[in-house]
Amino acid sequence: MPNAPLIRLDHVTLSRGGRVVLDDVSLELTERRIGLIGTNGSGKSSLVRLLNGLLTPDSGRVIVHGIDAAEAPAELPRTVGFIFQNPDHQIIFPTVAEEIAFSLEQAGRSRREAREGAVPALARFGREGWAERPVHALSEGEKQLLCIIAVLVMEPAVIVFDEPFSSLDLPTRRRLETLIAALPQQVLMIAHEMDAFAGYDRLLWLHEGRVRLDGPPQEVLAAYRAFAEALA
């Protein structure tokens, strides 16, 4: 079925730097809110990077909302938006309006439409006053919000958050969580904070490149906590 709200990994194996980092992973992801946890280096970032074509599997298939990653890789960045831990890695342009205009151009608008569309796009998020602000003058939380707006204006079907809370204070984090909770998109969230998955439908625990546990967040978190405490 084309454009089905389904992400499918079928026997996916991926090596990086000569090591297997995802080992025969098969998953069907249909829920709206899905979390990923696991120790450092367990393969979380590698897995989500397969979904927008930043990485390509050595073997197996990746299908995202009807798009086969091997057949139409160019379609993936428009289907899967990414929010990274460090907004500075994502923001390219000196002003907020230029950054948003770039996203609109990526989404297929002409350069003129993109330039003219930046302020209305910001206004949809109540941030039209930011248009001419230099990006370097935004706080970390504001930069993170700019990244989210820049991704949302492209209207992706899936949004991946890769450790978005790491550098945010608690009030900023809570505001971001409220914003994420209201998104209509399918969301995949990588986080190390154990309370980041409240209201989530499903939590995957990755361990050494394999899915160690997959289920309701409370159950998976309890097992992960016990595992971490046994190691301490």
Ligand SMILES: Nc1ncnc2c1ncn2[C@@H]1O[C@H](COP(=O)(O)OP(=O)(O)OP(=O)(O)O)[C@@H](O)[C@H]1O
């Ligand atoms: N650019 C790279 N080149 C080679 N190997 C890499 C690269 N990036 C990650 N790896 C390796 O891939 C493995 C999985 O890394 P990945 O970033 O997917 O883990 P992660 O679970 O997201 O970790 P973290 O919680 O620390 O972000 C690790 O062993 C890591 O060393």
